[in-house]
Amino acid sequence: MDNNTYFHTFKKDISGIELPARFTFPFCYEPHPLAVIAAKELQYYIENQEDWNHNFGLDKKSEGLAIGKMFGVLVVRNQHDELGYLAAVSGKLAGSNKHRDFVPPIFDMLEENSFFLNEEVHLNALNRKIEQLEKSDELTSIKQHLDLLKGNWDMSLDELKTKLRVQKKERKETRTLLRASLSDEDYELLMEDMRSQSLKDKQQLQRFQYDMHLALEAESTQLQQMLSAITALKEERKTRSGNLQKQLFEQYNFRNAKGEQKNVVAVFHDFDKTTPPAGSGECAAPKLLQYAYENELTPIALAEFWWGCSPASEIRRHKNYYPACRKKCEPILGYMLEGLAVDPNPMQQETTLGVELPQIYEDEDIIVINKPAEFLSVPGIYVKDSVYNRILQRYPDAGPIIIHRLDMSTSGLLIVAKNKQSHQFIQDQFIQHTIKKTYIALLDGVVEAASGLIDLPLRVDLDDRPRQMVCYTYGKPAQTKWEKIAIENNQTRVRFYPLTGRTHQLRMHAVHPNGLNTPIVGDDLYGTKANRLHLHAASITFIHPRFKQEMTFEIEPDF
The missing domain is CATH 1.10.287 (Helix Hairpins)
Known part of the structure; x- marks a missing residue:
């Protein structure tokens, strides 16, 4: 590495790796092989460096508060047509913004005698006086x-x-x-x-x-x-x-690939007419793109990964890749990527039009569907193909149709109504919690206990929707009973009995350290992406709206 720049050359031979056709869509992506190599080289540096000392919570003997950090790598091409990468860390590291291996912040608040530090002295004095x-x-x-x-x-x-x-x-x-x-x-x-x-x-x-x-x-x-x-x-x-x-805010002026520049206040106003939250522009991705644009480096691919222990309420797993956060980064990166050819947002792509919607039961009142994974229960803003639209196409006069939902990534049993009376009758059972549901999941690790009850209140992560977080102050009650079915190739098959129905409840209760501390296989939000999320609604028991008899449907997962 040239000590006068932040441009890192690859240590590994990358000559046989094809470049991506477009830049990474930062909010939902599979890291490009070049970005993975760059990330692994950065991780090797973090593990072996002696330039700074930060307690990531990985070594129980380390002193001080344990704080995990998000790191990012940006694969770039320089003016000499050479490929390399830049590295960055979100926020400060080891109490400083200056590190020889990481690009500098867009504005260094910690610069000696900066207006920020000088004003912090006054604010801290005010805080002390008020407290006294x-x-x-x-x-x-x-x-x-x-x-x-x-x-x-x-x-x-x-x-x-x-x-x-x-x-x-x-x-x-x-x-x-x-x-x-x-x-x-x-x-x-x-x-x-x-x-x-x-x-x-x-x-x-x-x-x-x-x-x-x-x-x-x-x-x-x-x-x-x-x-x-x-x-x-x-x-x-x-x-x-x-x-x-x-x-x-006046110091944060972001560049984009078209050579334009815009202040952070204008960026957020143009995006959704909001005020930038504190810390906007301090994440790794904006730092990387800003440095690349300022130094005539062409962005090729981006990846961000977590290093260290997980925060108490959020889910961040050591070395896992994560998309950029929404609240702070979506407006900023949206502007900074203007002028680049970027991968399309996969969440806006119709990918299920050719997928069959299996039906396992139907009468004049209800239909029971075996919903495929990655299939919407109801139409989204961009993607319209869904259980709702498929049923409506077959029965234009049916409705209300959707009684309950499954997450898009979850497969399994879903009841839909063909008339208002049936909808109301079954919906009342959901409200009264008399419907019995079980899910089968494959967890990415070995769970030693045989069964248990997980009780962790959940709420949405306001900075990074739709991710959820555990919150004992504002979270809604969420309880899940579970039992182990079997251990399979260092993975655990479990049966979940949700007592409540919160968003991402089973995914969070599986992965959280105070839950099973083991993510569901294929959980791209809280674990590691695979061919699919290995979570399946396997059985459901309810009273039929016309016959007034208990009905149970069961279907095994395909994993």
Whole structure:
């Protein structure tokens, strides 16, 4: 490697490898052989280098917080028609943005005396001051004393109000009791006396409340002054943070293959009229393309892989390849790839038009389908071929058709309705959780336990839809019973009994460290891509809408 550039020459002979016709579609791809070789050479470097020290969580003896990282390689051609590759890491590595083997960031926030670090000093000072004030003994003492004082006054106020209510009730009883025995003149004198007493009671209550206000005012004023000081500091922090973020955005100006340049704010606005999230442009892929464009290097192929332990909530497996994230990178990479011939998005390609849709049962109310893998239950934005459209073509007046769904990648039993009454009757069974379903999956590893219950709440990864993540704060409950069927060539065949029906529930419960810690074979989102996802809806039991009898359908997977 030339130490004056970030262009790496291949150590392995690549002369027999054909170049790709188009550049990698970064959000769904199979790494090109050249990108795989580049990634393996980078991985060898990471394992053996002594240039920096970062705890990836792979060595239990390492000190400090364990943080896995996403790395990327970009195969490029230089001005001399030589093939090589660039390497990058998402975010910073070992506390720095400067490493001789990785392309630099688009903007180095960690540069000595940069406006970012200088402003961080002020923001950190504000944070410390706010924290000190919020946790100060003086503030705690004032709050406690005011609460105690207010409690005592409130107690006395309640006692006074109770006393006045009793007196009012006694006056009313006296009026009623003496009305018949008093003359009109004497009764009027009594009423006058009672009105006078009522007025005195009201004045007593008003005086008490005024005294209470005076007693609490000094303490309340002191507390409010302290809280106002904290609020003012928080407003200053908010303003400074906003200004800093705006100044940061001004530094991120992305290039594309057409030689154009656009600021990150404009990129996101043109994409979906949103504001860039923090960290936009810090991922590996934008860094790689930016450096290539700035140095007249032609992008050929891209690949990104995870190195290290998985985060607690997301699923990232060591050395696995992953697509670029959606929330931060989709707008940026969409712009940066303009001018390049890019592979088509496979999620927008009609690939099932010639695929048969096997039917295993039909009557006047329902149809039971054995849905193939990679076949949609309902039409997508771009791909229209689906179970729904196939049934609608045969029965134009049927519907609602779809009662429940299977993930596109999952094969197996799917019930569809031919009329509204059947749809409602079976849908109610799903809502009441009376329908019994089992799935068979082949896991990419050996599971030692024989059975169990997995209870991991799930929610969508907002930064990378449709991936899911475990979240104990905002996740929806997700439970799966399972049992081992057999061990086959270092793979485990299991039967799943889902007690809930969350998106990607079985895939997440299989792969998560607190689940079975073993991905389903062919899971391109959470594991490693294969010929298909080895997950199959094998049986379903329900009450027939017309016959009112229990029906069970079973079909074995083709794996």
